[in-house]
Amino acid sequence: MDSDTSRVSSRPSSPEVDDIFLATLKKSVHGFSGAVSSTQSDSPSDISSLRGLSASDEESLALRLAKKDRKLLSEGELQSIRLKINSRERKRMHDLNVAMDGLREVMPYAHGPSVRKLSKIATLLLARNYILMLSNSLEEMKRLVSEIYGSSGHHGGFHPSACGTMTHAGPVPGHPAASHAPHPAVHHPLLPPAVSTASLSAPGIAAVTSVRPHHGLLKAPAASAGPLGSSFQHWGVGTGMPCPCSMCQVPPPHVSSMSTVTMPRLASDSK
């Protein structure tokens, strides 16, 4: 279940764990005698409570009873209910993790056995910023298209209009950023520009986190006002200098909500 290839864990995390456990449980119902001290894995200590139960019909019987009647249930019946609930919960969390993995797959960061998986919170935050970035680019592209086809010959070139007004487009032909499109590759929502440009290689931002030195790479620099704040700048591919365009000077207002407040640890964690 856990797709984390960089972390070897013996922790049972698959949804079928309960099935396995139930199988062993039924075997041990009559023979279990150990007092296991564990608060996890379906509380083996509770297995002792099932001793003496017929086991087969216990589950179906218990599940038919109302919650309010659980006080009247035997420990074995309660245990059966608990196992079923635990199983559902595990499955739910498993599905959630699968979805999280799916999100990681489409996120612009490197994937591979040597790449440490993004944490859940990092995945969510990165995804949010990535969406904002793409939305920005889309809006700008729309604006450019309308501008180009609306008033042909107005500018002659592409770039000036993009950098002279407000939101910034993605890979605009002629724009310095076009060579490292899409934009997120340069304007990493979570990472400082210096990091972004340092290790750029194909699919854009993917390289940014390709060699994730633990959590450090997701930390924003102290000077960063936010994901798209002061760090939200174009960085010339060859020069490494910030783009002078207006977009790089003034962060887009509608994405300002994503501040360090929303990601306190990622932004301020200096571990």
Added chain:
DNA sequence: TAGGCCATCTGGTCCT
């Protein structure tokens, strides 16, 4: 060893 991240258990609440 401390801290981060995670899986799991558990009880409560909400929804269908």
Added chain:
DNA sequence: AGGACCAGATGGCCTA
């Protein structure tokens, strides 16, 4: 009534 969802607690694994 039963399941989904949520949050707190707990303990394991891993890294700096």
